[in-house]
Amino acid sequence: MDVTCPDQKASIRDDRLTAYDRTDDRRRIGNRVHTVGEDFAAEAPLLRPLPPDRFETGRLLTPRVDRYARVMVRQSTYSMPARFIGHQLRVLLRADELVVFDRRREIAARPLDGEGFNYRRVGSLSRDGNACADDRGGAVGSGQYPHPRHPCLSRARHQH
Structure with missing residues (x-):
């Protein structure tokens, strides 16, 4: 860890x-x-100075949520809430985070840690049953998922 x-x-x-x-x-x-x-x-x-107004440096993508409630963003798979299966979402991919929108409403955000894991959870599945709190005090189902080797998740794996 x-x-x-x-x-x-x-x-x-x-x-x-x-x-x-x-x-x-x-x-x-x-x-x-x-x-x-x-x-x-x-x-x-x-070189001229940068403009004073802020501008978005992230890349906007529009993946479709598959039947398993997942989206593929640049060879990484992220799970979405099940209610978005079949929907096309807007994903803003920044250097340090991934932000997911349904129309104009932000539905999930996840910091990117760059540690090379391929399967990530961004949003919570309504029936997924995770009520484990992470180090920051947020629930796992809140969209702030802990590291995959987090002690709370390993306890849950051993219980099942």
Whole structure:
């Protein structure tokens, strides 16, 4: 079980990204004379600032909920509430979260942890019977699912 706090994970991720940036700055494309970092240093003064108004950076997808109450988003399967079987939902896929909408109403949201699991739960099934609370005090059926190896879930597996 991972005991690293989110702040430590963010710090580790930032350190890795900084290392990748340094490596990429030294890279040469083809037979060019200048490195990527040297070209960027020459072009940086010509870049304009970002616009002041916020804009959505996520990708909007429209998957259909299959007969098993699941949607496929970028090779990952997420379960949905059973009442949406057969419906086409709007999914906003951001770098760090997945948000699901039925028309304009948000029905589920889930942070993406990037740990490589393929089957995720986003919403709760009405007959799924999970009343287990996660570490944040939310119920498993609330759309805030704990990690698949969470002790509460492993207890439930051993009971059945």
